[in-house]
Amino acid sequence: MNALLVQGSQMLLVLALAPLLTGWVRKVKARLLRRRGASVWQPYRDLLRLLRKEAVVADSASWLFRVAPYLIFSAIWVAAALVPTFAINLIFSWSADLIAIVALLGSARFFLALAGLDVGTSFGGIGASREMMIAPLAEPAMIMIVFTLSLLAGSTQLSSIVAYMIGPEVGLRISVAMSLVALVMVALAENARIPVDNPATHLELTMVHEAMVLEYSGRHLAMIEAAASLKLLLYVSLIAAIFTPWGMAAAGQGLGHYLVGGVAYLGKLAAGGFLLALFETSIAKMRVFRVSQFLSAALMLGLLAVLLLFVSRNL
């Protein structure tokens, strides 16, 4: 029962923290640009406002258009809830390993792209098309990162990987460093951040994610926005859990450990958000067709990480 409670609290925690992280990143970015910026709570307000509004649906939209936001949101929420945040070995953590989490995100993207095509406007098409160009490069890179980690840890379970990373055997490895870089690159692409995409613009030539969701409004848009925040949170948590696993509580440990884990998690999120904002302000967005090269680099890094693994350690 306790275990269920912890799992449930993690599920609620990610949901609660996701808009905050988005708000935090925006705030930091604004400060770095010497603007005052909106409050870190602004995303919550936006979501609430959107939820209360009526939804405007295009005449040519089908049921898929209306179901997709919920589906996307649920898939990403479930995925985010399965990534260790403050503790590992939660009760349902074994129901999906890292590969499955990647695939869940893939499901979400699949439906998002379909939703983009549903109305039959050029914007939806352009977004979906570009999104589906990015994904085939990001996913293999991600899988290569999974390979590296799970070959190291002997498992594809996130909890086991994290436990291994906490442990003493890790050491400093070039493979791990490379997969960190690759994972960051993939995360930037997946979350539609600069330099791959700009979440703050609606300029048709550069949009990817925003173009797909252009037709959405009201509660549907709220779901999409929430899902985007959750996804960002998921990736930050993932990077934090794998590469900075310190402070993570194990299953069955006392409340104190959980509290420590929670505080450490908040700290990691804050740091992650800050770094993201710093990175985004210091780099320019690239042309769409440069993205493929960017992601190919990530893929190569991932593959190299796997191969170097055999050199650095006798597996």
Place this chain on the structure above:
Amino acid sequence: MNGLGLYFDVAHLLAGGLVLVSFMMLYQFRMYALLNFYAVHALVLSASVAWQALIQGAPHLYVTAGIALVFKALIIPVALHRIVQRLGIHRTIETVVGIGPTMLAGMGLVALSIGVMLPVTGSADILAREDLAFALAVILLGLLMMVSRHNAVSQVVGFMSLENGLVLAATGAKGMPLVVEISVAFSVLIAFIVIGIFLFRIRERFDTVDVQALDSFRGERR
């Protein structure tokens, strides 16, 4: 064994003579001369067959010799003379390659036929072996004539000299049954060919059965 030696020598001489006449036929480039030499060819064959009949003591071979004499040495050459006249066939023989190379090829063929027969030893008697070598040479030379001449008539002559080689071989094989029947069958065949040439008015070439149909048809309409 002196008697046998004589028998052998005469048979050898006649068979060799056949090869020689074959060569002389290859050398001809006048139609009538060719036909005349064919008559000589048949004559030598007839003599050879008759000699075989004598030494083998096989009277039925005289029939074959008679056929060769009457049919091949007389009737056929005369008939072909007529055809050449009647159909207005060119009196000169068009060869595919020059006479010289043809002769050289002929030499090669004779060498080949001897080379082929060389390993035959022991069991087959010498007479048969030599005879066979000459017969093979005659056959090959006949074939060579068929493929190296453009004129229909000279091709027929080539075929007939080939057939003479066969008869030479058959009569040389001592005691071979059905030789007469075979020579009759071949005569019929030759008669067919000659009649065919006359009926279908094949003037210049073997290939077309009518001058009007020249070159319009080569097996398949396109």
Place this chain on the structure above:
Amino acid sequence: MSHEELGLWLVRAVLLVPALSACLLALIPGYRLSARLNMLASLATLAAAAALFRVRPTPGAFLIVDDVNVVFIVLNTFVGFTTSVFSASYIAHELEVGRLTPVSLRFYHAMYQALMAAMNLALVANNVGLMWVAVEIATLTTVLMVGIYRTHAALEAAWKYFILGSVGIGLALFGTIIVYMASRSVVGEGLDAMAWTVLVRHAPAFDPALLNLAFVFLLLGYGTKVGLAPLHAWLPDAHAEGPTPISAVLSGLLLNVALFALLRFRMVMAGNAEALAPGPLMVTMGLSSLLFAGFMLYRRHDIKRLFAYSSIEHMGIITFAFGMGGPLANFAGLLHMTMHSLTKSAIFFAVGHVAQAKGTQRLSEIRGLTVSHPVLGWALLLGVFAIAGMPPLGVFMSEFLVVSSTFARQPLLAIPLVAGLLLAFGALLWQAVGIAFGEPQGESRPVHASTVPLWAHLALVLMAGVYVPGPIVRWFQHVAALLG
């Protein structure tokens, strides 16, 4: 009547019934009557031949019925009979159209029976000379029949066939003479030295060099009749320009008879350990025919010539199989011979009706047959697949055995074999798709076709693909063992 006597009478019947009916048919004017008589005579011959399965005379000096030839005799008479049935309905149409006159028909029927008699004689002959004579007669009769339409094309085809056939006959005769000389010094002079039974028995003692020489001439001489490349030139034209029943008999039977003659000599060769192995020669000739015909199939414009080239291809395969030797390949070769006769004659039956229905033999004008003439179209397609070695038809089994056993023994030989099979298959398929499918083109006359012989053949071929009756298998196996 004793067993022996009965057998002797049966053999005589197989020869005399067609021979006598040839004379009779030459005298009868009415074409309906003569067509019926033709069928009747063929049926009687078939009955006599079938009875030979049970009753056999002891081999005589001239005639023999043994395991090697009995299946071929029955096959020969069977296809002869079915072709005569087909011929009856084919000829009627030719008369209507005016391509044939009643006089030429009389000649045609007489020649048909004469041909059957000659082929049967070649099969039952126990004497190499007699066999040679029989093959020569068969050739001459077919020459006359090929030219029966009196068109330029037909005459030229017949002429070509005549000349090339004559040269072939000459070469085969020379080979036969040499065989006699080889055996004479062992067996002694006279008829015995030319009898199969004696030859096979005494083969080990023959002079190998003479045998080698003989085989070269026999291979080329009879190979001309078989249609092996490069001796094949007469075959496509003779098939294409003669009446279709004759094409069926040529492809289905005459080629077999010539090959049968080769096989007999191969047995003699195989009996002599020092003689040149006939295998490599036959394998080379077979492969060259297969590959050559495979390429030729692609550029054909005439439907009968197409299938004539396919016959060359299959003769190549069969020669290859016998060249490989061994129980499996020999069995496959025998089976393939049988299947090829049945299938190819069936195809020519179909082609005959198709050509009558469309009024042309040009492939480009025969399109969409399964739409315009479903029965003929599908039958033809089935026939093409049978001949192309598709299961569950008979040729598949023989090709299976040839290819797999060859590859296990001589992998390098199997490569060109398979390439040739594939090449020929591609060509046949391409042409067959064009014939059978697509929008129908050109004229389409009604044809009163009797498709019974056609389906009978195809049914047999289909049956053989999945089930070969035990007695036939035992015969084939026995013969395969004899062939070595």
Place this chain on the structure above:
Amino acid sequence: MNLVPSLSIVAALLALGVLAVPLAPRRGGSALVYVAALLLTLAALAPPVALLLAGVDAGTVARLSLPLGIPWLGAHFRIDALSAFFLVVVNLGGAASSLYSLGYGRHEPSPGRVLPFYCAFLAGMNLVVLADDAFSFLLAWEFMSLSSWALVMAHHREPGNALAGFVYLTMASFGTLSLLLAFGVLAGPEGAYTFEQIRSREPAPLLASLALVLVLLGAGSKAGLVPLHAWLPLAHPAAPSQVSALMSGVMTKVAVYGFVRIVFDLLGEPQLWWSMVVLALGGITSALGVLYALMQHDLKKLLAYHTVENIGIIFIGLGLAMAFRANAMGWAAALALTAALFHVLNHSLFKSLLFFGAGAVLTATGERDMEKLGGLIHRMPRTAFAFLAGSAAISALPPLNGFVSEWLTFQAMLVSPQLPQWGLKFLVPAVGALLALSAALAAACFVKAFGVTFLGRPRSERARTAREVDGFAVGAMFALALLCLLAGVLPGVVIDGIAPVTQYLLGGRMPEQLSQAWLSIVPITAGRSSYNGLLLFAFIALSMVVVITAIHRLASHAVRRGPAWDCGFADDNPRAQYTAGSFAQPIRRVFGTLVFAAREHVTMPSPGDMAPARLEVRLRDPVWELFYAPIAVAVGFAADRFDRLQFLTIRKYLSLVFGALILLLLVLVLWAR
């Protein structure tokens, strides 16, 4: 265990095929035949299912030999775990397709060209799986090809179908001949053609390798391994849709069966490099297959190319299994083989479903070209839903079945570092990257396929007026969609069903799945990796329900319909939508320039000219240009050259005879030396 029921069903199917000839033109005849086929295939499911459920240790094998085929050998038949599994795949596909055809078959313009061959095709596939000697196997194999060829030619008047049929059957024949040669090697010169005899023979390593290459050519050409796939995207779309489904979903699996049977069962111990070849081929096939698919505008052709991709995935699994087996890692080999066989089942389910959907679209609109479709989700909601389910499954999205098998394949790959060979250590991750790439591209491809066909606005009049298809067709699609979901959320059942197969072939199996807590699947140990589709499905469904209820209760549920936002450019021409071609443009630019030498050429009219601008895309098919075109050219060239021999004079023909004679005599002279 008894073989009589299975064989009687085959015989009944053949008889039905013959009966179908007179029945086809009659009213209701076609429905009658399909009902019978449905019942027969359903009945055929019973024996193999029973065998597989009997469990691992049963090891049941039933044999039967009939006095058919090669006379002294007889025809041997056998059912064991492997054939049972594939019998399930074949007859499941057959049953679904028959059900679908009950409705779909009514639209067939010439049932006489479909029905007999349809039954024969089903019988042939069953027979391949049951055969237990080389002759019966190849006979059934080629019979299967031939009957499916006839089905491809059913609509022979459509342009291109003749070529499709030609390429198909020629390639099939090539494959059969390769297999024939392989059996020649395996059976030896004495002709030991029964599988029992072949198993007991130990071929020399070199010969075994030769056999493997030949099997790869033979089974690979039927399955559609690159570069032997060329026939597949031509032939599969040309057939009527229920047959396309069978060919893509089932027949390619029969080819996989052939490969597994020969390589795992008959060939003895594998050599190491075999697995490398198979792995590399699988990886290349999967990536190239999906790239080809992405370039297609023809819905059925796209699906056919996807079959190529999935075959690649299956062969990756098989290659892994071979690698592990060569290193005596039975448990890992069992995992990899299970993954491959699981994918076999999965692909047969969703590919049939997708072809049914394509067939439904084809009947409703008469179009296969996606550029003329669109918006069908409004007109054909049920078909759209089923197609969406199939698309999600084939794109390996959890919690559907496609994901499970790919996940298992990845799990098997992760064992690869334990292999001692460096080559494999490096190769496997690279193949893994290709697999991930093709999975992601597949998702992109099906976004395109579903999005352009069913979503957006109709691009043609026929798409605008499409009607939903009949109940049988929809029923068949929904049944398959349900099976996709079930296999996805309860994969343990399938894995345990496959266990007897791996036990038989490899002597090992995956851990029993149905006894795991919460019905998770555990490939090796629970600590290493596990996956629970059921829970994921439940979580997603639950959270969706919760969120939707919460929002609709607590926040707004008002909806207003309005026109789509047009950027102020009011032109609602549906042709302004994204098309299949434009959707794939970014991917074409990224991958296509390399693989297909894709070139875009823009023709822009001069200012003031009212002519439309044109964008032309040129793609080159590297496989066709490298492998097939040269052969066609060479054959054509040689045929032209040889053809001159038809037009010689008699003298020249005589010269040929003369030449042959001289040649042979020379050989004789030389021989005697």
